Amino acid sequence: MITYLILTPQGEPDRDHRRTRFIADRFSWLAFVFPGLWLLFHRCWLIGTTALLAQILAAWLVDQPGLFWAGTLSEVAIGLLIGLEGRHIHAQNLMAKGWSMAGVVTAPDLATAEAIFFAGLPTDPVKPSLPVTDWTKLSTPGQASLRNGPALGLFDMGGGR
Helix, strand or coil, rough: CCCEEEEEECCCCCCCCCEEEEECCCHHHHHHHHHHHHHHHHCCHHHHHHHHHHHHHHHHHHHHHCHHHHHHHHHHHHHHEEEEEEECCCHHHHHHHHCCCEEEECCCCHHHHHHHHHCCCCCCCCCCCCCCCHHHHHCCCCCCCCCCCCCCCCCCCCCCC
16 A cells, blocks of 8 residues: 655645646656756755766765775665655655645555545535525515514514413
8 A cells, every 4th residue: 555645736626636736745757867967857956966066976985995884885776865755755845835745545556545635625615504585575665574572581482372
């Protein structure tokens, strides 16, 4: 089962939810192999640039005599970090831009997660269950009033007991 973070754009979500994003909270192999580029592709500019510079530094360490394993382990560590936390970084970046988290759904695949989330949303605006009476039209100037006199107590009994 995969946990999906559901993000909606700032303001009200659009009526058909075309911009709603489902971000799977799981390991990303593409982010493991290309950490800096993966972050830059997802518009995480500051962290993506930092990861790319750290990768360049790790590649430089590999070429230095006696530092091969330090560079290799640094590259693997950067890949593991971004592979494990890259989607969370992407979600936090969107929330910093004004997106809001609408919920979290656990499902076996994306289609099921969408079905679960959208099934829980209200489809029509809530309508009042009681009829609304227009109180201004109860007595017109040309007709006699429904009441014969003032009522004593809380409720008028329609002119008498």
